[in-house]
Amino acid sequence: MTIDEQTLQQVVSDVCSxxxxxxxxxxxxxxxxxxxxxxxxxxxxGGWDSLVQVLTPRRTAVSIASTMFAMSEDELSxxxxxxxxxxxxxxxxxxxxxxxxxxxxxxxxxxxxxxxSAPFDGSFSxxxxxxxxxxxPLIVRVHDRSxx
Amino acid sequence: xxxxxVDDSKAMRMIVSRTLKQSGIPNLTTLEAGNGIxxxxxxxxxxxxxxxxxxxxxxxxxxxxLKKLRESGNETLFGFVxxxxxxxxxxxxxxxxxAFFIVKPFTPNAFEAALTPVLAR
Numbered sequence: 026m027t028i029d030e031q032t033l034q035q036v037v038s039d040v041c042s043x044x045x046x047x048x049x050x051x052x053x054x055x056x057x058x059x060x061x062x063x064x065x066x067x068x069x070x071g072g073w074d075s076l077v078q079v080l081t082p083r084r085t086a087v088s089i090a091s092t093m094f095a096m097s098e099d100e101l102s103x104x105x106x107x108x109x110x111x112x113x114x115x116x117x118x119x120x121x122x123x124x125x126x127x128x129x130x131x132x133x134x135x136x137x138x139x140x141x142s143a144p145f146d147g148s149f150s151x152x153x154x155x156x157x158x159x160x161x162p163l164i165v166r167v168h169d170r171s172x173x
Numbered sequence: 174x175x176x177x178x179v180d181d182s183k184a185m186r187m188i189v190s191r192t193l194k195q196s197g198i199p200n201l202t203t204l205e206a207g208n209g210i211x212x213x214x215x216x217x218x219x220x221x222x223x224x225x226x227x228x229x230x231x232x233x234x235x236x237x238x239l240k241k242l243r244e245s246g247n248e249t250l251f252g253f254v255x256x257x258x259x260x261x262x263x264x265x266x267x268x269x270x271x272a273f274f275i276v277k278p279f280t281p282n283a284f285e286a287a288l289t290p291v292l293a294r
Contacts, residue, residue: 039278040277040278043278044188044277044278044279045188045278090184093184093187093188094183094184094187095187095191104183105183105184108182108183108184109184111182112182112184112185115182115229115256116256116277116278117256118256119229119255119256119257119258119277120256120258120276120277122257122258122259123257123258123259123276128259128261129259131229131256131257133181133229133230133231
């Protein structure tokens with residue numbers, strides 16, 4: 026089975042709304058036009074070579090971490106904020122990997138600060154699902170590396 | 174019942190521990206470790222009734238943690254709580270002696286169902 030936009034949205038909803046209790050609203054935004062955003066990426070290698078990215082403004086990441094840790098936003102450390110976003114991409118990537126055919130391995134999440142849509146530039150041609158989480162963009166992208 | 178939760182994500186350890194409490198398991202105590210190496214030390218020291226481990230962790234992966242545990246003769250009930258859900262991964266877990274496999278995202282019911290055999294002993 027291959028991944029389409031509907032499947033990706035379902036996985037994102039299951040993870041964010043079903044398990045974490047975050048309210049998501051589908052959005053038309055395909056980029057995160059923020060200078061202070063966090064990007065979390067997992068690499069899937071093997072039968073399905075791909076990158077999965079979660080991109081969100083820092084303030085949304087803080088809010089998500091606050092929900093996940095059941096702590097107030099000002100109590101959170103930077104490591105906890107990154108851990109929360111990393112765990113979302115880990116769950117999304119792991120679920121996608123289980124859907125596609127063939128044996129693949131999942132990397133540990135890599136979380137960093139980005140400016141706007143990095144590391145995928147304007148020519149990105151993979152799958153994107155855009156949601157609003159607590160009013161701000163929460164974008165998930167899948168880049169199938171076998172397709173260039 | 175004493176359950177050791179092993180996951181490199183502190184957020185996920187908290188969520189798993191919280192969900193365990195919501196599942197209604199009586200007399201529950203949870204312990205936490207950040208990887209398989211810490212998990213082995215915690216099992217030796219605290220002798221939990223069950224271990225719930227992530228699959229993909231730095232230092233020592235969950236499957237290697239389980240294999241080390243079994244090699245040492247320890248037969249503590251061991252299950253995976255992971256976003257890894259491919260048939261190959263499940264088979265590897267089964268072959269190594271995992272008792273159950275809970276896929277993230279999960280519900281409290283999944284934990285209750287997985288741990289019921291322990292409660293029945």
